[in-house]
Structure formats: structure tokens, C-alpha cells
Amino acid sequence: MVKQGPKAPTYYHEWTQIPPRMPTRGPNAPSSHHGRHPQPPHRTTKHLRAPLPAPPQPPTSLPTAPGRPRPPSPCPPRLAEGRAGAGRTAHIRRGQPRAKGWKGPGFSSPRWARGLGGVKGREESSSMELGWLLWGAAVLLLLPVLMELSPAVNFALRIGFYYLLFFVCSALTAPVCLLVNGGRTVKNMRIIKTVVKTFKYFFGLRFEVKGLENFEVEGPAIIVSNHQSILDMMGLMEVLPDNCVQVGKKELMYAGTVGLIIYLGGVIFINRKSTSSAKMVMAEVAKTMATDNVKVWVYPEGTRNCTGDLLPFKKGAFHVAVQAQVPVIPVVYSSFTTFYNPKKNLFTSGKIKVEVLPPIETKGLTSDDVSELTDRCYRIMRETLFRLSGRPGEVKDSS
Numbered sequence: 530m531v532k533q534g535p536k537a538p539t540y541y542h543e544w545t546q547i548p549p550r551m552p553t554r555g556p557n558a559p560s561s562h563h564g565r566h567p568q569p570p571h572r573t574t575k576h577l578r579a580p581l582p583a584p585p586q587p588p589t590s591l592p593t594a595p596g597r598p599r600p601p602s603p604c605p606p607r608l609a610e611g612r613a614g615a616g617r618t619a620h621i622r623r624g625q626p627r628a629k630g631w632k633g634p635g636f637s638s639p640r641w642a643r644g645l646g647g648v649k650g651r652e653e654s655s656s657m658e659l660g661w662l663l664w665g666a667a668v669l670l671l672l673p674v675l676m677e678l679s680p681a682v683n684f685a686l687r688i689g690f691y692y693l694l695f696f697v698c699s700a701l702t703a704p705v706c707l708l709v710n711g712g713r714t715v716k717n718m719r720i721i722k723t724v725v726k727t728f729k730y731f732f733g734l735r736f737e738v739k740g741l742e743n744f745e746v747e748g749p750a751i752i753v754s755n756h757q758s759i760l761d762m763m764g765l766m767e768v769l770p771d772n773c774v775q776v777g778k779k780e781l782m783y784a785g786t787v788g789l790i791i792y793l794g795g796v797i798f799i800n801r802k803s804t805s806s807a808k809m810v811m812a813e814v815a816k817t818m819a820t821d822n823v824k825v826w827v828y829p830e831g832t833r834n835c836t837g838d839l840l841p842f843k844k845g846a847f848h849v850a851v852q853a854q855v856p857v858i859p860v861v862y863s864s865f866t867t868f869y870n871p872k873k874n875l876f877t878s879g880k881i882k883v884e885v886l887p888p889i890e891t892k893g894l895t896s897d898d899v900s901e902l903t904d905r906c907y908r909i910m911r912e913t914l915f916r917l918s919g920r921p922g923e924v925k926d927s928s
């Protein structure tokens with residue numbers, strides 16, 4: 530450290546003092562074409578690390594002893610902040626510890642205001658803190674009441690929390706996946722599954738699963754299931770077998786941290802707006818799933834549907850199964866409508882019954898059989914959906 534004499538101030542000190550008004554015109558005016566005060570030459574963060582050599586003293590500067598209150602700046606507040614290095618990093622430049630009352634971006638009052646405020650300013654700031662605390666406490670106390678009174682608030686908060694869990698957990702899990710498995714691989718699904726399986730406890734959801742043994746087929750398979758809502762991600766992870774990737778719409782890739790984790794998990798992205806491109810991707814999947822020995826999970830409805838019934842099935846999944854000559858394993862989740870309905874702002878706790886059905890063989894089938902295979906699968910799944918949802922008699926009525 531270079532010892533600084535009183536006559537040899539560094540820029541480090543220069544930056545923390547506020548100069549008197551400089552002439553903006555005439556022979557003494559600074560050379561800057563903006564007509565502002567002369568700036569020290571170093572604008573990088575290097576000045577935070579070591580004091581700089583003493584510069585020639587501008588004759589007009591008013592040295593201010595460190596720690597003494599500074600005179601109010603003649604400059605407008607923004608200029609004063611900029612010149613004097615006020616703001617969140619000023620304490621670093623001055624080599625002082627951060628002010629105790631620092632509350633983060635957006636909360637620190639401008640330096641000129643603090644300087645003028647003195648003790649009164651500090652009192653005001655602590656009463657402001659108390660005000661915020663009281664508001665925070667009031668909101669926290671009111672939330673359960675609001676949730677009880679307003680289904681819309683209840684729904685928004687619960688679904689908002691679900692999204693938040695997704696985004697935060699994805700951000701935390703992505704580095705783990707990268708560290709453990711090094712990049713995009715189906716092995717990451719195990720890690721993702723472990724995390725997502727805990728989400729149900731936050732929402733009071735219970736899963737009753739039957740037929741897991743049906744996943745134990747030799748080699749790859751196509752798994753098809755009904756898709757009711759974003760909550761399906763919990764149901765998916767509840768039963769997901771090893772070495773299984775999902776087919777998802779490509780838009781999911783751009784869902785921030787969720788997109789990243791889905792990408793790392795090996796999800797296959799398709800463009801639903803382009804049948805030819807989606808078919809090409811699916812054809813590629815059919816070729817590689819045998820060599821990679823992976824199961825592929827497809828939502829044949831192609832979109833979410835929370836009506837308590839099934840939408841007509843798209844045929845992509847069944848084409849892939851026939852092309853790869855692998856079995857189709859249907860998985861059915863009971864209807865969410867008793868505890869989840871976005872149209873009615875309903876989102877409470879509930880029980881979901883899941884059934885993994887016996888595999889449907891495709892050996893020997895050709896593309897001519899795809900329509901029939903699709904219909905067969907649809908009928909079985911719909912019947913199961915109604916049975917699991919406690920409405921077995923409705924199958925025939927609504928078909």
C-alpha cells in the first residue's frame with residue numbers, strides 16, 4: 530500500500546469528494562463537450578483494487594476529510610451521484626465496510642439525500658423499515674384469509690407457486706445434472722424425477738399407482754398417457770421408468786430454466802405446426818430407440834385437456850411403435866376435475882389413481898394397421914379413465 534500524505538490525495542480520494550461548481554463556459558471550462566466536471570481517467574473497476582498515483586491537484590477541489598459530512602453538492606442529484614461514486618459500490622471505493630442500513634437495489638436513498646438528512650434521515654429510514662415489515666406481516670397474515678375467501682387468489686397462488694418450484698428447482702438441478710452426467714442424457718431424468726417427486730407434498734396430492742410391473746418389458750417401448758394439465762409432470766415423474774424420454778412441443782425449450790432442464794433430460798422436441806418436420810423427428814426416434822434402448826413417452830392427445838375425457842388421439846406415437854416394432858404401454862391417470870379446474874379456479878388437495886396397463890404388441894403390424902392400433906389403444910384408455918374417475922357407466926354414453 531502506498532502511504533497517502535494529506536497533500537497527495539489519490540484519485541481514490543478524489544472520487545469521493547464533491548467539487549464546487551465548475552465553469553461550463555470560458556477559458557476555465559473543462560474540455561468535455563458535455564460541459565460537465567472533469568472526470569478521473571480511470572473508469573474501470575481497477576480503481577477498487579489499489580490506490581492510484583497522485584494526480585495533479587485541480588485548483589478548485591475541496592478536499593473532504595474521510596468520515597466528515599460532505600457539503601451538499603451544487604450539482605443535480607444524478608450528477609452528484611455519478612461524480613462522487615455514490616450508490617451501491619461507493620463504500621468499496623472508499624475502502625469502508627458497506628453501510629449497515631443498505632437494503633439492496635432500489636432501496637438505498639441517494640447519497641445527497643442521506644447527507645442532508647443526518648439523524649432525522651436515519652430515523653425516517655428506520656421507520657420506513659418498520660413500515661415495510663408491518664406491510665409484509667399484514668400480507669402474510671392476510672394471504673390465508675384471502676385464499677380461503679377467494680378461489681381466484683387461491684388458484685393463482687398455488688399455480689404460481691408450482692411454476693416457481695419448477696423454475697427454481699430447474700435452476701438448482703441443472704448444474705447437478707451437468708456435474709454428474711456431463712450434458713444432455715436420459716440419465717439426468719433420474720435426478721429430475723427425484724426432485725419432482727417431492728412436489729406433491731406441497732400441494733397435498735397423493736398418487737395411488739397400479740401395474741408398474743407392466744413397464745418391465747424387454748427393450749424399448751412407446752408409452753402413451755392422457756395429458757390433463759401441467760400438473761401431469763408430477764404424475765409423470767411418479768411412475769417414470771428408467772431410460773425413458775418424453776416427446777414435447779419445441780416451445781418448452783424456451784421456458785427458461787425449465788427449458789434447460791428438459792433439454793438436459795433428453796426430451797425430444799417436435800414442431801407441432803409442421804407435420805412433415807414432426808414426422809421426420811418421430812421417424813428418427815423410431816430408428817434410434819432400439820439402438821439406444823430407450824422408452825419414449827408420448828401424449829397422443831397432443832395437447833392438455835382437462836375435461837375429464839380424452840381428445841381424439843394423434844397417430845404419431847403409434848406410427849413410431851409400428852416402425853420400431855416395439856410394444857405400446859398405455860398409462861392412465863384418473864380425472865383431475867374434482868380437485869383441479871382452471872376454469873373454476875379450483876385447485877385443492879386430491880388423490881390421483883394411476884394405472885399402467887399391459888403392453889400392446891406391434892410385432893408384425895404395418896403402417897396399414899396404425900389406425901386400428903390407435904383406436905384400440907384409445908378405447909382401452911378411455912374405459913380405464915372413466916373407471917378410475919368413478920364414472921364407469923359413462924364410457925358408452927359419451928362415445
Ligand SMILES: CCCCC/C=C\C/C=C\CCCCCCCC(=O)SCCNC(=O)CCNC(=O)[C@H](O)C(C)(C)COP(=O)(O)OP(=O)(O)OC[C@H]1O[C@@H](n2cnc3c(N)ncnc32)[C@H](O)[C@@H]1OP(=O)(O)O
Binds near residue numbers: 756776811848
Ligand atoms: C427439477 C425440476 C424439473 C422441472 C421440470 C419437470 C419435469 C419436466 C421434465 C421432463 C418432462 C418433459 C415432459 C414434456 C411433456 C410435454 C408434453 C407436450 O408437449 S404434448 C405436445 C407435443 N406432443 C405431441 O404432439 C405428440 C402427439 N402428436 C403426434 O404424434 C402427431 O401425430 C404429430 C407427429 C405431432 C403430427 O401431428 P399433426 O397434427 O401435424 O398431424 P396428424 O397427427 O394429424 O398426422 C397427419 C398424418 O401424418 C401421419 N403421421 C403422423 N405421424 C407420423 C409418423 N411418425 N410417420 C408416418 N406418418 C405419420 C398420420 O397418420 C396422418 O395421416 P393419416 O391421416 O393419413 O392417418
Ligand SMILES: CCCCCCCC/C=C\CCCCCCCC(=O)OC[C@@H](O)COP(=O)(O)O
Binds near residue numbers: 759
Ligand atoms: C427466460 C424466461 C422464460 C420464461 C418462459 C415462461 C414460460 C413458462 C412455461 C412453462 C414453464 C413450465 C413448463 C413445465 C413443463 C410442462 C409440460 C407441459 O405440460 O406442457 C404442456 C404442453 O406440452 C402442451 O401444450 P398445450 O396444452 O398445447 O399448450
